[in-house]
Amino acid sequence: MDQSDIKAAPAWQLSERAIKLTSSAIREILKVTERPEVISFAGGLPAPASFPVEEMRAAADRILRDEAIGALQYSATEGYMPLREWIAARHSGNGVTIRPSQVLITTGSQQALDLIGKVLVSPGKPILVETPTYLGALQSFSLYEPSYVQVPTDESGLIPEALTPELTAGARLLYAIPNFQNPTGRRLPLERRKALAAFAQSAPFPVIEDDPYGALDYAGQPLPTLLSMAPEHIVHLGSFSKVLAPGLRVGYIIAPEDLHFKLVQAKQATDLHTPSFTQRIVYEVVKNGFLDTHIPKVRALYRDQCDAMLDSLKRNMPEGVSWNRPEGGMFVWVTLPANVDSMKLLEEAVAQNVAFVPGAPFFAEEPQHNKLRLSFVTVPPAKIEEGVSKLAALIRARL
């Protein structure tokens, strides 16, 4: 076979949804940032220093010693029951009971978005998203061809009063990230959570609460989840990617049983089940309270990294550049002067071995071009200073 054979490959007719598929900016940028000389504020990668490697090694060994067949054979689509029970118990309390029968284990939280797309999103029907919102959710939902309706936000996140009958008419779902949102790092305040939970209780569609970062509040003072406020009206997505390790790809969906049942059917057609072995590793590591001591360490690490980023921004950025002070999570959201296009800035930055994610792809509609997302958890503080100082110089040159 030679190149002429390859070129002769027929142009097969793709589905409409596949024709519309585009590669994400994050993905293309991550390719560049694999070069070790690049200071990358681009990836949403958790800090490897937080991975409990020895605990996982012991867990993997014990599982393959004592329960190998269970870990290696086909298993139930819903997931490993002891893990489902553990998740249900973790979300129960204060008068709220989440049942294991509401929990579906997913192959990472990204798969939860795909399953929700399969079961709730229809071509041309509106779905409500924050302005801006998680790029990966837009990619997942877009395969099911909804029309997007953006919900207005401010510095505190989604504005519940904006959810008027006019805006929400005909919507199939509202997708929100209340904790340390990707990309803005914002946390929805308690009063707004109450208002949003009340909205969910009367809405004819579910509010999807995507919560990968909830455990990462620096002060260790989490706000209540929407799930805890309106358990039968919220679909809650959780993940072990940020508190254990993302390479295991273990996440979950908590949903009322009738929707849960449809999600299970969709998952069965999608990948039969999440790997039995990785589910059991997660359970083995978390079952005896490991996260109670582990999460505070991750919080402290991320808080220190965030402080280093905020200090560097304050020291280096020219007037006219603003940013938020995250109370948790992995991201800070930067607003440039209106005439500075973050995509063009990225090209110049990458030439100087600094990377970030431009803000535009996080908008479902009407992208804002003077925003950018900085991830601060994996770069050592000295390198944060170097990278931010280079970015500041590039911005100054454009003023």
Next chain:
Amino acid sequence: MDQSDIKAAPAWQLSERAIKLTSSAIREILKVTERPEVISFAGGLPAPASFPVEEMRAAADRILRDEAIGALQYSATEGYMPLREWIAARHSGNGVTIRPSQVLITTGSQQALDLIGKVLVSPGKPILVETPTYLGALQSFSLYEPSYVQVPTDESGLIPEALTPELTAGARLLYAIPNFQNPTGRRLPLERRKALAAFAQSAPFPVIEDDPYGALDYAGQPLPTLLSMAPEHIVHLGSFSKVLAPGLRVGYIIAPEDLHFKLVQAKQATDLHTPSFTQRIVYEVVKNGFLDTHIPKVRALYRDQCDAMLDSLKRNMPEGVSWNRPEGGMFVWVTLPANVDSMKLLEEAVAQNVAFVPGAPFFAEEPQHNKLRLSFVTVPPAKIEEGVSKLAALIRARL
């Protein structure tokens, strides 16, 4: 929260595709067969005796000792490059070169079907399937709402001459399982493979070659894959579920690069990537030729199990019942007298603690009700005899 709260959960509007979703007969039956007293010929589960537990245990431990960060961090959507290279090399030879850039690692072969559905299947457009075909493929593709066109088959499988311009007009793909097909156990003969490969070379759509069972030919004399005959016109699906262990959920798609690229985009939106850890375990176990000694053991085990099943059928079944003699794989396909409905037979069989899968759900259209699938790899021979003898008595009672 009490039952009244649960009942008060709103009836959210589901997508059209979700409304059509039905639970598979296999799934419902598997629930029954979890009872230890049931002799189950139902599941497509590989024999746990074939799982190389100690090799996997050593691999898992070495990976978490030497390359933990790589195994636990986010990784490339395409998959772990050394595994992709190994797969490409395994499918190369005899003048055919498969490139690592054609290989996408999937979360089991089932996910390959979902990704093909996303990228190639459009609502109302025809796709071609064998009569009968793998139930799980029908479930996956149906989420993307094609119209099905059944390709005629006989005792040797798909009949290439039946692929007339009339039958194939407007089709987006042809889905075939040439080796030890699920559910019939049939293997497509060499001459038909040549004809099907030639068809693929001129067809304006891809032929999907699903090949989970190819390594399991009892005589160790595999027939060439369609991929090897028309590498730029075939999309080949492979799996480690039947030669290593299904609980790891590691499969793959080999496709021409332009389609590969679209499949990667779809997978990114679907689950970001297959777990890094399980991919590395598979690579660690197979990289030094382990399968060359392991697969012959699995073949011998399955051949002996198949012989036990065929002997039991011959000893017990009344006249008017027929079945094929598989040359490999996990299934035998039984034809009952025309007036015996295998779904009703199943109800009676389960009451006597014997299970199988009725044939009807394997037909995309016009289900045949006097067929059933027997899986023989996990039941000890004495139990095979007991189960077949009970089935035979039930059939005899209906004659």
